[in-house]
Amino acid sequence: MSAGPGITVTGASGRMGQMLIRTVAASGRAHLVGAVERPGHEWIGKDVGEAMGGAPMGVTVTDDALEAFAPAQAVIDFTAPAATIAFAKLAAQARAVHVIGTTGFSDDELEALVPAARHSVQVRAGNMSLGVNLLTMLTEKVAKALDEDFDIEIVEAHHNQKVDAPSGTALMLGEAAATGRGVALGRVADRGRDGITGPRERGHIGFAAIRGGDVVGEHDVIFAAAGERIVLRHIATDRAVFARGALKAALWGQGRAPGAYDMLDVLGLGDG
Numbered sequence: 153m154s155a156g157p158g159i160t161v162t163g164a165s166g167r168m169g170q171m172l173i174r175t176v177a178a179s180g181r182a183h184l185v186g187a188v189e190r191p192g193h194e195w196i197g198k199d200v201g202e203a204m205g206g207a208p209m210g211v212t213v214t215d216d217a218l219e220a221f222a223p224a225q226a227v228i229d230f231t232a233p234a235a236t237i238a239f240a241k242l243a244a245q246a247r248a249v250h251v252i253g254t255t256g257f258s259d260d261e262l263e264a265l266v267p268a269a270r271h272s273v274q275v276r277a278g279n280m281s282l283g284v285n286l287l288t289m290l291t292e293k294v295a296k297a298l299d300e301d302f303d304i305e306i307v308e309a310h311h312n313q314k315v316d317a318p319s320g321t322a323l324m325l326g327e328a329a330a331t332g333r334g335v336a337l338g339r340v341a342d343r344g345r346d347g348i349t350g351p352r353e354r355g356h357i358g359f360a361a362i363r364g365g366d367v368v369g370e371h372d373v374i375f376a377a378a379g380e381r382i383v384l385r386h387i388a389t390d391r392a393v394f395a396r397g398a399l400k401a402a403l404w405g406q407g408r409a410p411g412a413y414d415m416l417d418v419l420g421l422g423d424g
């Protein structure tokens with residue numbers, strides 16, 4: 153007898169896809185029922201365990217997401233914005249909890265996720281680790297306590313295959329800092345400086361991105377004033393922290409009312 157809810161993982165061959173499949177299989181609290189890859193991918197039609205270089209898992213990789221979502225109570229999705237928008241509709245159709253780890257959405261793409269959340273539980277976060285979600289709370293508190301004499305800068309580092317910048321985590325931290333300051337991030341964000349930029353604008357929140365090697369994910373929130381500096385830092389050394397958070401979200405979402413949620417809801421760290 154298989155334990156817990158059935159889970160389908162999209163982007164099965166990806167860095168996070170493989171970590172998620174291993175995490176679900178080892179959890180004893182859920183079981184894998186589907187694995188999805190993009191059309192034309194070499195893993196299509198193969199057993200996902202064998203494709204990962206291990207023992208068979210009895211789940212064949214497919215490009216037919218509708219078919220793979222049908223037996224699932226949750227879909228864990230770390231792919232790309234266009235794919236995630238399509239998967240949101242299909243997850244809603246299947247009434248499966250949709251856990252979204254994908255980052256790099258434009259505002260319009262985020263808007264496109266909204267209708268599906270009326271019919272299914274959607275949990276989305278640019279970072280699913282406990283540490284980063286705690287850090288967003290600390291960032292908001294510190295930003296609230298300090299005035300604009302403290303310049304806020306967010307510096308992130310990731311591996312050389314990451315396609316979006318700033319990272320989803322950096323944007324979460326920026327939102328938290330802006331909330332603490334009582335401003336809209338869109339009005340104060342400096343997302344990349346180059347050339348003769350002039351002096352730093354007071355009250356702005358700056359972002360800087362480093363890309364190199366195999367860095368899993370590092371984020372600093374810097375509060376810099378004349379004569380002193382506070383640095384809040386999170387370093388991820390293992391993608392398992394994201395996968396564990398995603399599985400927690402998939403389990404938490406079972407039986408919840410449809411709607412859009414984040415990891416603060418899942419971790420019980422939300423408002424109040």
Ligand SMILES: NC(=O)c1ccc[n+]([C@@H]2O[C@H](COP(=O)([O-])OP(=O)(O)OC[C@H]3O[C@@H](n4cnc5c(N)ncnc54)[C@H](O)[C@@H]3O)[C@@H](O)[C@H]2O)c1
Nearest residue numbers: 163166167168189190230231235253254255278279280394
């Ligand atoms: N929220 C978090 O905690 C967190 C953590 C790590 C990564 N991420 C994000 O997750 C995403 C994936 O990261 P990654 O490092 O695993 O990338 P990756 O490139 O290794 O994997 C992405 C996978 O998605 C697949 N894919 C793309 N389009 C698809 C489609 N239409 N159908 C099915 N599969 C499709 C690709 O073939 C690939 O295997 C990125 O947006 C990244 O920023 C989020």
Ligand SMILES: O=C(O)C1=N[C@H](C(=O)O)CCC1
Nearest residue numbers: 255278279314319320321369
């Ligand atoms: O490897 C990635 O890509 C990561 N993406 C997330 C982000 O954009 O913040 C989380 C950290 C790893």
